[in-house]
Amino acid sequence: MSTRTFLYALWCLGVAALFVLSGIFAWSPFAEGGRAHGYSRISGPTHK
C-alpha cells in the first residue's frame, strides 16, 4: 500500500468517524434550530 493510499484510507476513517459522531449527537451545520426568536424577515414573492 502506497503512502498516498494509506493517507487516503486514514482520511476516510476520520470522515466516517465524524459521520458516526454526527449521528450519535444528531448534529448538523444546517439545522434551523437555535435561531433567535423574533427573527426579522421580508415576506412576499421574490421571483419578479
Next chain:
Amino acid sequence: MPPETELQLPAAPAVKALACPACGGSVALRAAGYSVSVVCQYCSSILDVTDPQVKLITEYRQAAEALEIQLGSRGTLRGIEWEAIGYLQRSAADGGAWDEYLLFNPYHGYRWLITDGRGWSLGEQLTVSPSYSDYETMMLGDRAYTRFYEDSSARVNYVLGEFYWRVAVGEEVVGADWVRPGSMLSREKNAHEVSWTRSILLDHKEMAEAFGVQKGASWPPMPHQPSPNAAWLGTGFKIFAGMFLLLTVLILAFGGTSWVTAGRFPIAPDGTERTVTLGPIHLGHLYQRVEIRADVPRLENGWVDLDYTLVDRKTQQVYEAYGAAERYSGSDSDGPWTEGSRRSSISVASVPAGDYDLVVDYKGNRWNSSTTWDYARGMSVEDPGWLNQDNQPEVVVEVRGGALFASSFFIALLLLGLPLLIGLIRHIQFDKARQAESDFAPTGFAALTQSSEDDEE
C-alpha cells in the same frame, strides 16, 4: 535421465592496458575481447582496439565534459554491480539532447544508463523484437506500449570511453519510442540493422546510492514517468466505494425517524398571533434531531409565521426555531405563476433525551389587501383573502424525532470524494504535461481535456 552437469560461467574478460598512439597515455580496456573501440581518457582520441596495432581512427581534442558518472566508477543496480565504461551524448533533430552511459558487467553484459537531466533509466538491448498490436500500440510480451516519439534521427555529439561497436561523432540512427508507465521501448535503425532497447525508469534514490548522482529537474515529467497520483487513485476509488456502502449502512442504523405527536390548530381570521402547546413529547435517544413540520392546506397569497420553542420539562432548557409557510400565486404577462409552499419543515439539532413541550406561536398573514363591496351593509369591506373564516384556515403541526441529517451524509460523501477529485485533477495535469512532448495526439485523460484550440492546431 541425463546426469546433471555443473553450470559453467563464461570467463570474465580480462582488463587490458593499451598505449595511446596519440599521446602515449595508458588506456585501460575493461571489456577486452568485447569492446571494439575505446576513447583515450587523456586526449579523447578514439582507438580501434580490434586492430592489434591499436590503430588511431580519429583524433580530436575537446574540453573534457564534466560527466555525472565518471568512467570506471562502479555502482549496484537491481542487485548487479555495473561499471561505467562509455559515454555518449546524443541529440535529436529537434534539438533535444540526452546522455547515455554504457555499463558493463562481465557476467551480465552491457546495459545503458540514459538521462535527459530529469531522471535515469536503465536500458537493456532486447534479443526479441516487439510486435505491433495496433497502429498506436507495440506489444512486448503481454505488456502494451503506446507510441510517443515518431521516427526521427538521433546524432552522436560526443563520445568517451569504450564501446562494443565503432562509434564516432556524427553517427546517426533513426529512433522511435513507445512508452508505458515506468518503461520505454526504443527502436533504432540504421542502414545495417534494427535494434530494440527497453529502458526501465530508475528511482532517484536508487541512482543516488549506486552512482551518487544529483536529483534532476522534476518538471515536466519524462515520457515514461508514472503519474504519482495514478497509482493510488484506482485503490482510492475502491476505498470510496467501500465507504459509500458503510455510510449507507450507518444511515440505516441512525436514520430511523418516527412521528411523536401532531396537532391541528385554527388560524385567527383577523391575523392575530395564537399560541398552542404540544406535549409532552418524549425523546428517548441520547441526542436526537427534532423535525417540526407545519402544513397550511388553505394558504394562498399569504404566509404563516411559526415560532417554535421546545422546552425540557425537567431542566427548562429551551430550543428555539423559526419557520414559515408561504404561498403566492398570480398572473401576469407571462401567464399564471405560483411561488412558495404551503408546507414548512425545520429541524432542531442535538436535542438531549427527555420530556418536552413544544410551544408554537403562529400568525396568519395576507400578502395583498383588497376591498370588496358588501351589498348587505352597503359599504366596502376589506377582503380577508385566504384568512376568510369560511375558508377554515388552519395549521397542522407534526413533530418527529430522528438522528441523522441527510446533509451529514452528503457532506461526508463530499469530504470522501474531495481528495480523489484533487488527485484526479493533478493526475490530468501531470499526464497533459507528460504527453505534451509526444509527437502524437494525447490519449487518456489528457485527450479528454484537450481544448478545441488544440484540435484546430
